Every structure is written in structure tokens, then in C-alpha cells.
Amino acid sequence: MQFPPWTEEHAQLRDTVKQYAINELAPHRFDWDKAGEYPAREVFKQLADLGCLGIRFDPEYGGLGLDWWSTVAFIEGLSHCRNAGLMMSILVDTDMATPIISEIGTDEQKREFLAPTITGEKIAALGVTEPGAGSDVANIRTTAKRDGDDYVINGQKTYITNGAIADYITLAVRTGGEGHGGISLVLFPTDTPGFSVGRKLDKLGTRSVDSCEIHFDNCRIPRRNLLGHENAGFLYIMQNFQGERLVAGIMAYTGMEIAVADAIKYGQERQAFGRPLASFQVWKHKFAEHLAAIEAAKALTFQAVQKIESGQDPTKLVSMVKLHCGDLAQRVTYDCLQIHGGYGFIEEYDIARQYRDVRLLTIGGGASEVMKEIIWKWHSLGG
Amino acid sequence: MKIGVCVKVAPDTDTRIKISGDGAGIEESGIKWIVSPYDSFGIEEAVQTQEAQGGEVILFSAGPKDWQTQLRAGGLAVGAERAVIVDDPALAGTDPLGIARVLAAGIASEGCELVFTGKQAIDDDNVQVPAMVAELLGWPHVSFVTDFSTDGSTFTATRNVGGGTQEVVTGSLPVVITAERGLNTPRYAKLPAIMKAKRKKVDVKSLGDLDLSADDITPAVQLTNFSLPPERPAGRKLEGDVDTMVQELVRLLREEAKVI
Ligand SMILES: Cc1cc2nc3c(=O)[nH]c(=O)nc-3n(C[C@H](O)[C@H](O)[C@H](O)COP(=O)(O)OP(=O)(O)OC[C@H]3O[C@@H](n4cnc5c(N)ncnc54)[C@H](O)[C@@H]3O)c2cc1C
Numbered sequence: 001m002q003f004p005p006w007t008e009e010h011a012q013l014r015d016t017v018k019q020y021a022i023n024e025l026a027p028h029r030f031d032w033d034k035a036g037e038y039p040a041r042e043v044f045k046q047l048a049d050l051g052c053l054g055i056r057f058d059p060e061y062g063g064l065g066l067d068w069w070s071t072v073a074f075i076e077g078l079s080h081c082r083n084a085g086l087m088m089s090i091l092v093d094t095d096m097a098t099p100i101i102s103e104i105g106t107d108e109q110k111r112e113f114l115a116p117t118i119t120g121e122k123i124a125a126l127g128v129t130e131p132g133a134g135s136d137v138a139n140i141r142t143t144a145k146r147d148g149d150d151y152v153i154n155g156q157k158t159y160i161t162n163g164a165i166a167d168y169i170t171l172a173v174r175t176g177g178e179g180h181g182g183i184s185l186v187l188f189p190t191d192t193p194g195f196s197v198g199r200k201l202d203k204l205g206t207r208s209v210d211s212c213e214i215h216f217d218n219c220r221i222p223r224r225n226l227l228g229h230e231n232a233g234f235l236y237i238m239q240n241f242q243g244e245r246l247v248a249g250i251m252a253y254t255g256m257e258i259a260v261a262d263a264i265k266y267g268q269e270r271q272a273f274g275r276p277l278a279s280f281q282v283w284k285h286k287f288a289e290h291l292a293a294i295e296a297a298k299a300l301t302f303q304a305v306q307k308i309e310s311g312q313d314p315t316k317l318v319s320m321v322k323l324h325c326g327d328l329a330q331r332v333t334y335d336c337l338q339i340h341g342g343y344g345f346i347e348e349y350d351i352a353r354q355y356r357d358v359r360l361l362t363i364g365g366g367a368s369e370v371m372k373e374i375i376w377k378w379h380s381l382g383g
Numbered sequence: 384m385k386i387g388v389c390v391k392v393a394p395d396t397d398t399r400i401k402i403s404g405d406g407a408g409i410e411e412s413g414i415k416w417i418v419s420p421y422d423s424f425g426i427e428e429a430v431q432t433q434e435a436q437g438g439e440v441i442l443f444s445a446g447p448k449d450w451q452t453q454l455r456a457g458g459l460a461v462g463a464e465r466a467v468i469v470d471d472p473a474l475a476g477t478d479p480l481g482i483a484r485v486l487a488a489g490i491a492s493e494g495c496e497l498v499f500t501g502k503q504a505i506d507d508d509n510v511q512v513p514a515m516v517a518e519l520l521g522w523p524h525v526s527f528v529t530d531f532s533t534d535g536s537t538f539t540a541t542r543n544v545g546g547g548t549q550e551v552v553t554g555s556l557p558v559v560i561t562a563e564r565g566l567n568t569p570r571y572a573k574l575p576a577i578m579k580a581k582r583k584k585v586d587v588k589s590l591g592d593l594d595l596s597a598d599d600i601t602p603a604v605q606l607t608n609f610s611l612p613p614e615r616p617a618g619r620k621l622e623g624d625v626d627t628m629v630q631e632l633v634r635l636l637r638e639e640a641k642v643i
Contacts, residue, residue: 009577012456016572051574064574 004302010073017077020050025081032208033353036200038086040123040165040209044093048120052078053094057102061110062118068309071095072250072302079254082350084357085208087251088364092161093117095247096365097124097170100185100240104228113168113187125166126244127157127188127214128237134159135370137172137237138180142216144173146223151175151186153219156198159364163212164197166190172233180234185227194219205356241366242314245322248365249301252325252358256294256332259354260287263336266349270341277339290332297325316378323371326361333358384438384535384556386429387495389486389516390458390466392450393419393506402609409609416450418457421501424562427569428531429499430462436535441493442466445474445485451585459580460572466583467493471590473597479507481600483515488593491520495557497538502527502561517559524559525552529566 024046032038047053055070057063064070078087101114116122133139142155153173160169169188176182188195198213228236264287267278277283304317337344337355344351362368394400394414401410418426429440440463444450448470459466469485490498498520503510517524529549530541537555543563544550572580590596621628636643 008452008455009581012460012572012577013574015456016460016574016577020571049573050571051576055574064578066574066578070574 004069004072004305006069006073010069013070014073014077016050017052017074018080020046021078021081025083025086029081029083029086029208029350029353030347032083033085034207036207037210038089038208040089040162041120043086043090044120044123046120047090048118053120054114054118055094056099057114057118058110061102061115063102063114068305071247072305075247075250076254079251079258082258082354083208084251084255084354084360085206088206088360089162089165089209091247091251092126093124096240096244097126097162097166099243100170100227100236101187103239104236105187106224108224109187109227116167122167123162123165125160125162125169126240127160127163127169127171129157129159131156131158131213135367138183138234140172140174140183142171142173144175144184144186146175147220149223150220151223151226153186153188153194153216153221156213156215158213159201159211160214161206161209161211163214164200164210169214170227172237175233176231182231183233183237184230185233185236186221187225187227188219188221189225192219192221205353205359207356238315242308242318244365245318245371246301246304246308246314248361249297249304249318249321249325252329252361253294253298253301255354255358256290256297256325256329259333259336259351260290260294262350263287263339266343267339270339283339286335290335293328294332297321297328300324316375319366319371319374319378322366323368323375326368326371329358329361384433384436384497385493385495386433386438386440387490387493387498388422388425388429388440388442388458388463389490389498389500389512390422390426390442390444390454391419391501391504391506392416392444392446392453393504396420396505400611402611406608406610407606416453418453419501419504419506421503421505421562421564423457423501423569424564424566425499425501425560426458426461426463427567428560428562429497430570431567432497432531432533433462436533439464441495443486443489444468445482445489446470448585448587451587454585455580455583456572456577459583459585460577461570462576464583466585467588468585469588469590469593471597473590473600476602476605477600478602478604479509479511480515481602483512483519484600485590485593485595486512487516487519488595489588490516492593497533497556498522498559500559500561502563513559513561520557520559522557522559523554524561525554526561527563528560529563531560531566 052074054063055066055074059065098117117124130140144151144153167190171186171188173184173186174182175184194217196215198215200210200212264278267283268276270277301321304314304321307314307317333355337351340351343349395417398414403410433440442454442458442463448468450468454466467489500513514524525540527542528540529543532539538558540552540560542550621631
């Protein structure tokens with residue numbers, strides 16, 4: 001059996017997205033990163049036109065109904081935009097805020113929210129983290145109180161990617177008592193009165209997209225916007241995290257592949273002591289080690305993809321992917337910057353930005369320590 | 384209107400070419416194959432013409448049937464309707480005239496009225512096949528076209544003739560048009576179109592299917608030996624203030640490079 005099970009169409013999908021990313025997105029990476037924003041409406045429209053915004057979603061709502069390997073191909077292609085902030089913004093929309101709608105949403109919810117996301121008319125965000133609750137999701141305090149046919153929402157969220165540009169947020173709120181048994185997910189339109197975007201956060205990396213504080217002041221949304229069952233939200237969030245973390249792993253290995261290829265090329269061109277830097281054994285060995293480690297990270301990621309594809313619970317493997325790829329990216333990117341010397345420290349080569357961007361990989365979407373907790377829990381349960 | 388496009392599959396532009404062990408060809412393993420980029424301009428123009436005038440875009444290739452992978456990705460996924468590949472052992476040693484005979488026979492058998500090709504393929508750079516195809520079909524041919532339009536019976540084609548001068552050629556169909564960069568911007572294959580292209584028809588034909596035989600494509604030209612161009616010497620960096628550097632540059636251009 002061929003592994004991964006790429007078909008010709010997967011390869012073509014990756015190639016066409018790669019061409020698009022190289023021609024239309026990559027040329028703007030320095031400018032968008034500096035500006036702290038990018039023309040999101042335009043980019044989402046282009047991506048929708050290419051057919052990229054509903055890869056695994058039901059054709060009934062405009063999706064393509066393809067498999068997870070197609071998502072892998074899409075992200076591999078997209079990574080050639082060389083801009084992790086931009087990728088995060090796109091992938092929050094396609095793979096973090098929306099899969100749960102596709103999985104448990106009602107027909108009405110899918111028509112109102114999912115379908116226009118696939119056509120690029122609506123941009124989605126995921127709102128879980130709060131100033132007082134990040135890793136400890138069960139502790140969120142934003143409330144949604146029933147009032148007739150509505151929920152009335154109060155509270156705040158932070159670090160919300162796409163927060164300032166989103167048309168709606170897949171939002172975690174407290175509908176019941178303390179702890180994980182009192183959380184629900186709702187679909188929150190951002191034109192709801194009482195909603196406001198607060199500070200746009202000044203970030204170390206992924207600067208092309210906003211991540212911001214958002215506030216809810218007596219925001220009224222219809223109860224039909226509840227996703228799934230009331231107070232079952234914690235489970236949905238954990239379910240949704242699996243795809244989100246897997247996507248982070250794919251982003252990590254594709255990013256490393258690009259950074260290492262760049263670094264080797266630089267090392268072959270840059271002369272010191274009368275010879276190319278890359279001809280010193282210390283660098284040859286270092287990159288040989290990284291190439292091997294990236295290949296292993298990729299194999300682990302593919303194993304998790306296969307697990308998700310086969311419908312089995314991927315939690316343990318996905319947590320390993322997130323932990324392993326996120327941590328590895330730190331070491332790999334460190335060396336890729338190191339071989340650039342002073343040039344690596346200047347925002348002229350991609351590596352300075354990549355170095356800043358990868359730092360998020362061990363924090364966002366679940367910190368490495370949290371991944372270890374999950375892996376250990378599953379391991380000790382014999383899972 | 385049936386619109387034909389002649390398509391060659393060639394090594395990707397950033398391939399590092401290696402000569403094969405016997406020196407009579409290139410090492411083919413590990414090469415990424417793509418639709419020759421000028422042919423992509425031809426495909427795009429054909430699809431735009433079809434979108435405006437109706438009809439059908441048919442791709443023609445003389446080469447191994449494995450080319451269908453690239454024809455699907457670079458042609459059928461961007462709007463061409465079907466493809467004809469002529470795959471025959473006799474094609475291996477033939478020359479541009481042999482290829483042109485095969486393509487012309489394919490085009491004639493489908494009854495096309497308009498044919499696009501790239502101005503040249505990026506591997507051999509022979510720039511011969513399109514004119515030969517036109518000649519064999521008895522059609523006129525306009526090369527290096529940067530702008531094209533047709534109303535279905537007549538056409539207008541613009542070509543650059545150097546020094547910034549443009550030539551505008553008008554005439555009536557049928558015609559063979561060869562595409563120069565700038566004719567259009569080829570579209571990206573959309574994901575749904577890639578999936579649809581999987582089911583589009585690719586006919587693999589033999590010489591016999593086109594009433595040709597190996598004798599018809601006996602090469603007049605044979606390629607016997609390949610060698611790589613000499614390695615480029617390392618660049619030289621001029622030092623000093625601007626005046627010194629400019630003087631030195633002019634001296635080098637005159638005395639060493641002998642270009643001024
Ligand atoms: C750029 C960016 C974009 C983001 N986008 C989004 C978004 O779109 N939507 C969203 O909901 N959230 C988003 N987040 C939030 C992100 O998911 C959280 O930052 C993350 O889950 C960690 O939560 P925290 O920041 O509150 O850290 P804390 O929970 O305070 O944890 C701080 C540190 O403590 C350690 N730690 C935590 N738990 C344990 C433990 N059990 N054992 C040992 N050590 C532990 C870890 O090292 C962790 O890094 C984003 C964050 C950033 C920085």
C-alpha cells in the first residue's frame with residue numbers, strides 16, 4: 001500500500017494551491033506582516049473561487065466532500081505563501097471554527113453560516129480563550145443566559161484570531177453551572193448589538209492577522225444558534241480541537257521543510273573561510289539531523305491523519321503530533337536562523353519572521369504541557 | 384467550433400538536467416513533468432475563445448500515454464474538454480517533422496478549425512512543430528502572438544516583431560496560432576475542476592489509428608550526443624568608489640566581454 005495514500009488529484013490540488021500561494025500571496029508577506037493586516041475579503045474570495053474553503057464539507061452546502069488527505073495537500077500548498085499569520089487566519093476559518101458546524105450543526109445553521117463561509121462571503125473565528133481561562137477551558141466565564149427565545153451573552157474573550165474581521169464566531173459560553181458540564185457552543189454573528197472589538201494585540205509573531213480582545217455586553221442572539229446540545233459544549237470543543245491541532249502539526253512540518261530548504265540554499269551560497277558554510281561538517285550533520293526529524297514528524301502526522309480518516313479517536317496521536325511538531329519547529333528554526341548569521345536577525349530574509357512565528361506553535365491551540373497531560377492520561381488509561 | 388491545442392510535456396523549469404549515461408539523452412528519473420509553459424498560454428487562449436464562441440477544446444499530444452497526468456492537471460482541469468494522445472513506439476526516435484505529421488493527422492481527424500500551440504517547447508526549443516503542422520494542414524500560421532480575437536470566421540492576431548514594433552495580422556479561419564508570453568494569464572486549476580478532470584476523456588491512439596505508419600515519421604534529423612553547457616564562472620565584484628567601478632565595468636565590457 002502506498003502511504004500516504006496520495007492520488008494524482010491530491011498532488012494536483014497541492015500544486016494548484018502552491019502556484020496560487022507563490023504568485024498571489026507570497027509577494028506580500030513582508031508588507032502584510034509589517035502592516036499587521038491583509039486584504040482578507042479579497043483573499044477569501046480568491047480562495048473560495050479556487051474551491052479551497054470547503055474541502056471536507058458536504059457538497060449540499062457547497063463543499064467538495066473530500067478527505068483529510070486533501071486538507072493535507074491544501075495546507076502543504078498554502079505553506080508556500082511563507083506567512084504563518086495569513087495561514088492561521090485562513091485555517092481558523094476552514095479548519096478550526098467551522099468543522100464543528102459541519103459535524104453537529106442543523107440544516108438551518110449550515111445554510112446560514114457554513115454555506116456562505118465556503119463561498120468566502122462570511123469569515124469565521126473561534127472564540128474559546130478568555131483573559132482568565134486558556135489551557136483551563138472548563139473555567140470560562142462568558143455567560144449566555146436564556147431569555148425567551150434568545151440567549152443574552154456577557155463577558156469577554158481574548159487572543160481571538162480573525163476577531164476584528166470575522167462575520168461570526170463559533171463561541172464557547174457558560175450556559176450552566178461551574179466546570180466543564182456548564183459550557184455550550186453558539187454561533188455568534190458579529191453584527192449583534194453590544195459586541196465590540198477591543199485592543200488589537202501587538203504580537204511577537206503571526207502579525208499579518210489580528211488576534212484581539214472582544215467584548216460582549218448584553219448581546220442577544222436567537223436560541224436556534226445553539227450548536228448541538230446545551231451544556232455539552234466542552235465535549236464539542238475537545239472534539240474540534242483534534243482537527244485544529246492536527247492542522248497545527250501540518251503547518252509546523254511544512255514550515256520546517258521550507259525553512260530548512262532555504263537555510264541549506266543560503267549555506268551553499270554564503271562563503272566563509274574560503275568555502276561555503278554548508279560544506280562544514282557541523283552544518284551538514286545538523287541539517288541531516290533536522291531532515292530526519294522532520295521526516296519522522298511528518299510520518300507521525302500522517303499516522304494521525306489516517307486515524308482521523310478511519311473514524312477512530314485520534315486524541316492521543318494528535319496530541320503527540322502537536323507536541324512533537326511544535327517543539328521540533330523551535331529547534332529547527334533556531335538553527336535555520338543561526339546559519340544566516342547577522343542576516344538572520346534582519347527582517348530581510350524569511351527566517352526572522354519564521355523564527356518569530358513558530359514560537360506560537362507550542363502555545364496556541366493547547367500548550368505543549370497540556371498535550372503532555374493528555375498523552376499521559378490516555379497512556380495511563382491504556383488508550 | 385472545435386479548437387485544438389498542441390501540448391508537449393516537458394521537465395519543470397527549475398529542473399537540474401543531467402545527461403544520461405549513454406550521452407544520447409537526459410536522465411529522466413526524478414524529473415517533475417509539466418505542460419510546457421507556452422502551451423499553457425495556448426490552452427488558456429483556446430478556453431477563452433471557447434467560452435466566447437462556444438464549441439470544444441481538444442488537446443493533442445504526440446508522446447507517452449503517461450502524459451495524461453499532466454494533460455489532466457494543466458489542460459482538462461482548466462477547461463479543455465478532452466485529449467488525444469498518440470503513443471507509438473515509432474515516435475521515440477522521430478524529429479519535429481515526424482511529430483508535426485502526427486499532430487496534423489490528429490487535428491485533421493477531429494475537424495478542428497483553429498489550433499493554438501506554444502511558440503516553442505521549453506525542452507528542445509526547436510520552434511519548428513507549429514509551422515510544420517500549419518503547412519501539413521495547408522493552413523496559414525501566425526507565430527509569437529500576444530493578442531488574439533476571433534468572431535468564429537475571421538481572426539485578428541497581434542505579434543511583436545522586435546524593437547517595440549507590433550504587427551497586426553488578420554485573416555480567416557482555419558489558422559494555427561502560436562502563443563507568446565503575454566497573450567493571457569493562464570488560470571489556476573480550481574479544486575472542483577481537478578476532480579472533474581479525472582473523469583474527462585483521454586483517447587490514446589496509435590499511428591495506425593491515424594492512417595500513419597512508422598515510415599511516415601522516419602526522422603531526417605537524429606540526436607546523437609548531448610552535453611551540458613560549460614559551467615558559468617563565478618561572478619566578479621568590483622570594488623572602490625562609484626567612478627572607479629564604472630570605469631572598470633566599461634573597460635571589462637569592452638576588453639573582456641567585448642560587447643561594447
Ligand atoms: C496568536 C494567538 C492566537 C490565538 N488564537 C486563538 C483563537 O483564535 N481562539 C481561541 O479561543 N484562542 C486563541 N488563542 C489562545 C490560545 O489557545 C491560548 O493562548 C492557549 O490555549 C494557552 O492559554 P493561555 O494563554 O491562557 O495560557 P495559560 O493557560 O495561562 O498557560 C500558560 C502556560 O502555563 C503552562 N501550563 C498550562 N497548563 C499547564 C498544566 N496543566 N501543566 C503544566 N503547565 C501548564 C503552559 O506552559 C502554558 O503555556 C490564541 C493565542 C495566541 C497567542
